[in-house]
Amino acid sequence: xxxxxxxxxxxxxxxxxAFITDQDGNAVTVLDLATRQTVATIPVAGKPAGIAMxxxxxxxxxxxxxxxxxxxxxxxxxxxxxHFAAPGGPLGIAVHPSGSPxxxxxxxxxxxxxxxxxxxRIIGRITVGQSPSGLAVTPDGxxxxxxxxxxxxxxxxxxxxxxxxxxxxxxxxxxxLAIDRAGRxxxxxxxxxxxxxxxxxxxxxxxxxxxxxKRPYVVALDGPxxxxxxxxxxxxxxxxxRTLAKIATVPVGDYPEGMQASADGRFVYVSNWDSNTVSxxxxxxxxxxxxxxxxxxxxAFGTFIR
Amino acid sequence: MMRHRAAVAAxxxxxxxxxxxxxxxxxQKLELSVEIAAPPAKIWAVIxxxxxxxxxxxxxxxxxxxxxxxxxxxxxxxxxxxxxxxxEELSDYDAAKMTYGTFLPHVDVKVLPxxxxxxxxxxxxxxxxxxxxxxxxxxxxxxxxxNPPPELNEAAAVKAVTAFxxxxxxxxxxxxxxxx
Numbered sequence: 001x002x003x004x005x006x007x008x009x010x011x012x013x014x015x016x017x018a019f020i021t022d023q024d025g026n027a028v029t030v031l032d033l034a035t036r037q038t039v040a041t042i043p044v045a046g047k048p049a050g051i052a053m054x055x056x057x058x059x060x061x062x063x064x065x066x067x068x069x070x071x072x073x074x075x076x077x078x079x080x081x082x083h084f085a086a087p088g089g090p091l092g093i094a095v096h097p098s099g100s101p102x103x104x105x106x107x108x109x110x111x112x113x114x115x116x117x118x119x120x121r122i123i124g125r126i127t128v129g130q131s132p133s134g135l136a137v138t139p140d141g142x143x144x145x146x147x148x149x150x151x152x153x154x155x156x157x158x159x160x161x162x163x164x165x166x167x168x169x170x171x172x173x174x175x176x177l178a179i180d181r182a183g184r185x186x187x188x189x190x191x192x193x194x195x196x197x198x199x200x201x202x203x204x205x206x207x208x209x210x211x212x213x214k215r216p217y218v219v220a221l222d223g224p225x226x227x228x229x230x231x232x233x234x235x236x237x238x239x240x241x242r243t244l245a246k247i248a249t250v251p252v253g254d255y256p257e258g259m260q261a262s263a264d265g266r267f268v269y270v271s272n273w274d275s276n277t278v279s280x281x282x283x284x285x286x287x288x289x290x291x292x293x294x295x296x297x298x299x300a301f302g303t304f305i306r
Numbered sequence: 307m308m309r310h311r312a313a314v315a316a317x318x319x320x321x322x323x324x325x326x327x328x329x330x331x332x333x334q335k336l337e338l339s340v341e342i343a344a345p346p347a348k349i350w351a352v353i354x355x356x357x358x359x360x361x362x363x364x365x366x367x368x369x370x371x372x373x374x375x376x377x378x379x380x381x382x383x384x385x386x387x388x389x390x391x392x393x394e395e396l397s398d399y400d401a402a403k404m405t406y407g408t409f410l411p412h413v414d415v416k417v418l419p420x421x422x423x424x425x426x427x428x429x430x431x432x433x434x435x436x437x438x439x440x441x442x443x444x445x446x447x448x449x450x451x452x453n454p455p456p457e458l459n460e461a462a463a464v465k466a467v468t469a470f471x472x473x474x475x476x477x478x479x480x481x482x483x484x485x486x
Contacts, residue, residue: 047332065331091331232397
């Protein structure tokens with residue numbers, strides 16, 4: 001009850017921050033996006049990789065494949081306040097817009113674990129395609145979409161029944177994915193076919209695809225533009241979400257992976273796994289306007305900005 | 307496909323739900339370099355051809371199409387140990403910056419216990435007439451599922467790639483600094 005009382009207190013809006021999982025650093029680096037400086041390093045064991053930020057920005061859930069756990073971060077306090085067991089290969093992670101439950105993909109199976117953050121217990125399992133990777137939930141919370149890496153498909157899951165309601169083929173080995181604000185379309189980064197696929201979440205059909213750079217990994221959306229990190233090309237491809245035409249290729253650091261747009265849409269942040277940096281892309285000029293230092297092997301696979 | 311057999315065997319032993327996945331969840335990073343008292347261009351002349359690995363002691367033979375064009379170049383590499391891999395790709399090539407990148411989608415783990423093996427080779431000028439040759443690698447362990455056997459874990463992968471790259475860098479330094 002004390003907790004509820006605290007949560008009801010008004011609080012000042014926090015400065016925008018990025019929580020970057022540093023896989024080899026066994027840490028999450030917190031970057032202040034206004035000053036572009038590191039403001040905290042939070043130890044997180046087990047090669048942290050995936051991250052999901054709650055809608056209110058108060059909690060971040062981080063997957064650690066090596067310890068098969070999910071760490072709960074109190075973002076304001078900048079510390080780990082708990083762990084959930086996530087047996088298997090926890091990697092991709094998402095949180096429901098209401099704050100609960102948390103969905104964790106098991107890379108080694110065809111299962112997504114459903115975890116109640118209040119208890120830390122696994123309250124359900126969703127059977128999807130093989131080697132589920134990136135996860136995202138529609139803004140209305142009704143659908144969970146899963147990139148099934150080894151099935152070359154996305155699974156569309158009804159969050160109420162925890163059942164797969166459709167499976168739609170995309171390119172080869174989809175890894176990251178992003179859903180648009182309308183909850184109408186999902187975009188997948190197809191690692192082995194060097195493409196981004198676009199799937200309609202209402203008709204359950206593939207609408208088209210875009211040729212991008214080598215080994216695309218993660219997609220981010222920002223207004224009229226889609227962005228995809230190309231791991232082997234050390235670039236980000238920018239495309240028009242309406243015409244699906246390629247607009248620009250932006251050189252970033254080496255092995256770019258996790259990527260997300262700022263809440264105000266002005267910048268897109270790219271974590272560069274090999275360079276140990278985060279590139280800042282200006283969403284207007286579509287060029288890199290700054291680079292921040294990160295920890296060792298930053299991945300930031302998921303939603304990492306609050 | 308030894309890797310797949312090993313994965314299937316692990317599934318049977320553990321009697322757990324499990325599928326053959328591409329690789330483990332944690333990519334390894336290895337950065338090896340050597341400083342050589344020689345101009346960058348002289349070093350690049352020795353190492354800057356995607357189809358020439360005569361400077362790598364472990365390699366017996368290289369062949370393949372496409373020259374140094376990233377859109378078409380591939381190489382088949384035969385090792386002196388008798389092992390081999392095929393269809394290694396040239397992911398990028400920049401002669402002006404003296405750098406090229408490679409990507410090997412598939413290799414028998416008995417030859418090299420890794421998965422999704424990529425490298426970047428580069429030469430840069432340092433102060434005082436010294437050049438730095440950097441050979442950076444990224445790869446997953448050879449065993450794609452949980453609980454890898456010791457010969458296919460992360461440490462084994464790092465050891466094997468080091469054993470491939472480090473003697474080449476050392477040999478390059480010895481050769482160029484001796485005036486050959």
